Amino acid sequence: MQPDLLNLHALHHFRTRSPLTHCMTNDVVQTFTANVLLALGASPAMVIEAEEAEQFSAVADALLINVGTLTASRAQAMRRAIESAVAVGKPWVLDPVAVGALGYRTRFCQQILVLKPAAIRGNASEILALAGMSAGGRGVDTTDTAASALPAAQALARQTKAIVVVTGEVDYVTDGLRTQTVTGGDPMMTRVVGTGCALSAVVAASCSLPGDRLETIAAACGWMKRAGTLAAAQSRGPGSFATAFLDALWELGAQQ
Numbered sequence: 001m002q003p004d005l006l007n008l009h010a011l012h013h014f015r016t017r018s019p020l021t022h023c024m025t026n027d028v029v030q031t032f033t034a035n036v037l038l039a040l041g042a043s044p045a046m047v048i049e050a051e052e053a054e055q056f057s058a059v060a061d062a063l064l065i066n067v068g069t070l071t072a073s074r075a076q077a078m079r080r081a082i083e084s085a086v087a088v089g090k091p092w093v094l095d096p097v098a099v100g101a102l103g104y105r106t107r108f109c110q111q112i113l114v115l116k117p118a119a120i121r122g123n124a125s126e127i128l129a130l131a132g133m134s135a136g137g138r139g140v141d142t143t144d145t146a147a148s149a150l151p152a153a154q155a156l157a158r159q160t161k162a163i164v165v166v167t168g169e170v171d172y173v174t175d176g177l178r179t180q181t182v183t184g185g186d187p188m189m190t191r192v193v194g195t196g197c198a199l200s201a202v203v204a205a206s207c208s209l210p211g212d213r214l215e216t217i218a219a220a221c222g223w224m225k226r227a228g229t230l231a232a233a234q235s236r237g238p239g240s241f242a243t244a245f246l247d248a249l250w251e252l253g254a255q256q
């Protein structure tokens, strides 16, 4: 990551505005996602019942839709929440967990793309599959590199008008015309569940900020990568990494 991509100005803005972030996410990563948002200064809320989700997404600053543990009733609630957010101009972000590998969620994600997500964040296999260019990864894990998925990300961005983020050893953030590259992080980020899902929540929160959305989302990717680098240097394995990662997000900007 280039130093300026940490974008401390955007980080200060993010913390000051503390985006109220409505997370409709999977069962595995709820607490970690909330803690990542809190460590960065945002305000998470996990509201999932259809009636409440519809109500809350109109009030929150941004909505995250993560299909990691999708069920039919959750799909219905998610659709109502998205429609409600869109009706009042609030941004929503899609994390297409394991799309391509599994049929029901793949069809659901393809259907909701017409509701115009502000951004889509996935690993390489998920982005390739959502773009219709491959059959998906190994469950929730990628079998492709982010670089190999960049053309698919750019095509998906042009098709949907969303900012598309494809993550991995290098993250790419694209609107189909411009592409930002974010380096850094550590492979240990893939040994703790939820770093990708939590990044998608941070991307959602970032979408609520004014300014150049591509730049802000790239900054958000940089914050996560920077925290991953710092945490890896201070930890002994996945357990201490997760704790050090949250601490690093909390301290981000203090000594950089």
Ligand SMILES: Nc1ncnc2c1ncn2[C@@H]1O[C@H](COP(=O)(O)OP(=O)(O)O)[C@@H](O)[C@H]1O
Residues within 6 Å of the ligand: 122, 123, 124, 140, 141, 142, 167, 168, 169, 170, 171, 184, 185, 186, 187, 189, 190, 194, 195, 196, 197, 199, 224, 225, 228
């Ligand atoms: N090999 C790697 N080196 C450095 N950072 C990585 C690596 N793989 C993934 N990351 C980072 O881990 C986070 C999760 O990305 P990824 O593993 O692609 O998502 P997912 O959890 O959805 O599969 C991102 O911040 C990404 O930049």
Ligand SMILES: Cc1ncsc1CCOP(=O)(O)O
Residues within 6 Å of the ligand: 026, 028, 029, 068, 069, 097, 140, 192, 193, 194, 195, 196, 197, 198
């Ligand atoms: C393990 C698992 N199973 C269904 S959702 C999920 C979490 C995936 O989280 P991430 O891709 O961010 O590590």
